[in-house]
Amino acid sequence: MRYLFSASYFPGIQKLSSMSGKPRLTYINGRGRMEPVRWLLAAAGVEFEENFVETKEQLEKLIKGGDLLFQQVPMVEIDGMKMVQTRAILSYIAGKYNLYGKDLKERALIDMYVEGITDLMQMVMMFPFTPAEAKAKNLASIEEKATKRYFPVFEKILKQHGQDFLVGNRLSWADVQLLEAILAVEEKVPAVLSGFPQLQAFKTKMSNVPTIKKFLQPGSARKPPPDENYVALVMSIFNLS
Amino acid sequence: MSGKPRLTYINGRGRMEPVRWLLAAAGVEFEENFVETKEQLEKLIKDGDLLFQQVPMVEIDGMKMVQTRAILNYIAGKYNLYGKDLKERALIDMYVEGLADLNELISSNFFQPADKKEEHLATVMDKAATRYFPVYEKVLKGHGQDFLVGNKLSRADVQLLEIILLVEESKPDILAKFPLLQSFKAKTSNIPNIKKFLQPGSQRKQPIQEKDIPRLMQIFH
Numbered sequence: 204m205r206y207l208f209s210a211s212y213f214p215g216i217q218k219l220s221s222m223s224g225k226p227r228l229t230y231i232n233g234r235g236r237m238e239p240v241r242w243l244l245a246a247a248g249v250e251f252e253e254n255f256v257e258t259k260e261q262l263e264k265l266i267k268g269g270d271l272l273f274q275q276v277p278m279v280e281i282d283g284m285k286m287v288q289t290r291a292i293l294s295y296i297a298g299k300y301n302l303y304g305k306d307l308k309e310r311a312l313i314d315m316y317v318e319g320i321t322d323l324m325q326m327v328m329m330f331p332f333t334p335a336e337a338k339a340k341n342l343a344s345i346e347e348k349a350t351k352r353y354f355p356v357f358e359k360i361l362k363q364h365g366q367d368f369l370v371g372n373r374l375s376w377a378d379v380q381l382l383e384a385i386l387a388v389e390e391k392v393p394a395v396l397s398g399f400p401q402l403q404a405f406k407t408k409m410s411n412v413p414t415i416k417k418f419l420q421p422g423s424a425r426k427p428p429p430d431e432n433y434v435a436l437v438m439s440i441f442n443l444s
Numbered sequence: 445m446s447g448k449p450r451l452t453y454i455n456g457r458g459r460m461e462p463v464r465w466l467l468a469a470a471g472v473e474f475e476e477n478f479v480e481t482k483e484q485l486e487k488l489i490k491d492g493d494l495l496f497q498q499v500p501m502v503e504i505d506g507m508k509m510v511q512t513r514a515i516l517n518y519i520a521g522k523y524n525l526y527g528k529d530l531k532e533r534a535l536i537d538m539y540v541e542g543l544a545d546l547n548e549l550i551s552s553n554f555f556q557p558a559d560k561k562e563e564h565l566a567t568v569m570d571k572a573a574t575r576y577f578p579v580y581e582k583v584l585k586g587h588g589q590d591f592l593v594g595n596k597l598s599r600a601d602v603q604l605l606e607i608i609l610l611v612e613e614s615k616p617d618i619l620a621k622f623p624l625l626q627s628f629k630a631k632t633s634n635i636p637n638i639k640k641f642l643q644p645g646s647q648r649k650q651p652i653q654e655k656d657i658p659r660l661m662q663i664f665h
Contacts, residue, residue, distance in 0.1 A: 272538060272542065272579060273542045273545070273575055273576065273579065274575055282531070284531070284534060286534060286538060287538055287542075288537065288538050288541035288542060289541075290513065290537065290541055291534060291537035291538040291540075291541050294533070294534070294537050295530065295533070295534045295537070298530045298533065299530060307518065307521050307522060308505070308507070310517065310518070310521065311507060311509060311514060311517070311518045314511065314513065314514035314517050314518070315495060315509060315510060315511050315514040317514075318511035318512075318513050318514050319495065319496045319510075319511060322496070352496055352497055353496065356495060356496065
């Protein structure tokens with residue numbers, strides 16, 4: 204009987220979103236801007252579904268269908284909302300699953316840390332799209348910013364309070380995002396943590412948090428590092444030249 | 445020593461302007477510490493005042509806050525401009541992030557090569573008219589209220605007004621097809637704190653002048 208309810212049987216009827224009540228992520232099958240969302244949901248122990256955008260036509264259909272507030276993905280269906288804008292999505296998830304500190308001041312710290320990490324991750328995210336002749340310079344820039352501007356900040360925070368987590372002695376969005384950033388940079392610069400003993404310990408402890416450990420295992424929703432196929436896919440779907 | 449927030453940035457709009465708007469809309473007086481030379485910026489960095497070695501930086505409630513979004517989130521939360529619950533906050537965040545994207549597009553025109561500037565600006569204006577403003581027009585039409593979220597002034601309204609005025613500086617007739625945004629602009633501009641901020645002599649900054657560009661570039665190298 205299942206086939207009677209599939210979208211293809213009734214053309215024009217949109218696939219019923221998330222019958223399961225789980226959040227449903229709409230994005231390409233790759234890290235990009237959705238990866239921090241996957242990380243945060245996983246860390247919160249929240250199962251989710253994924254709706255992969257595979258062609259330009261599919262994206263255009265989503266836009267035409269009015270599902271994307273600003274005609275863009277990521278889009279996450281959660282709690283009856285079609286949320287867009289990565290930061291809005293992440294803030295909502297963090298707030299809902301108690302990963303956003305206990306008060307305004309803790310939230311301020313978390314926000315500062317997350318925004319700094321996002322600036323670094325932006326460089327990593329754009330890297331695959333750098334023209335070949337600029338790649339070496341770009342990579343050096345990522346390494347420099349990671350080791351001189353960003354990682355020292357978090358090393359110092361952890362050293363000063365001696366706790367396992369960045370804020371409030373408790374797992375927060377900031378910790379999840381820092382771990383994601385450490386692993387992403389390490390993929391490009393393997394020895395990047397060599398001057399940062401606190402971050403090394405942080406990485407180990409965080410990787411062993413059960414929900415995160417599960418996400419780090421093969422077969423999870425975590426996406427592999429971007430390769431040329433990913434770049435080609437993005438270019439074709441988003442009409443970049 | 446006044447207990448007022450203290451904003452450290454260049455004497456210009458840049459990334460600090462939304463903070464000035466939000467504090468003004470909240471009726472919060474603030475001081476400004478203008479970065480005028482590279483040496484001054486380097487000293488701030490050396491003294492450890494800038495968490496990621498960057499401005500904007502706002503001293504508020506004993507914190508030296510950096511990262512514009514973090515600063516805006518804190519001010520909005522503190523002064524009840526962030527909705528009444530998580531769902532209202534989600535709407536506000538989506539609206540604000542869309543406006544921030546448009547703001548980035550407009551700001552990026554500055555960095556375009558001279559021969560590409562005009563074409564780029566036209567593209568940005570087109571995005572404003574087809575991707576962004578229709579969203580807010582529709583939101584206002586949908587509920588018929590004066591404010592975007594929860595029938596109450598929020599940071600989303602403040603930011604929308606700021607962006608409308610910014611876009612109008614490049615394209616004065618941008619709101620021609622958006623009657624609800626026109627009345628939104630009129631009503632929001634008349635809110636006492638905002639009206640005051642829109643008057644000459646307030647801390648609102650003017651667009652960067654061509655003549656100032658070399659000096660500003662020198663500060664940030």
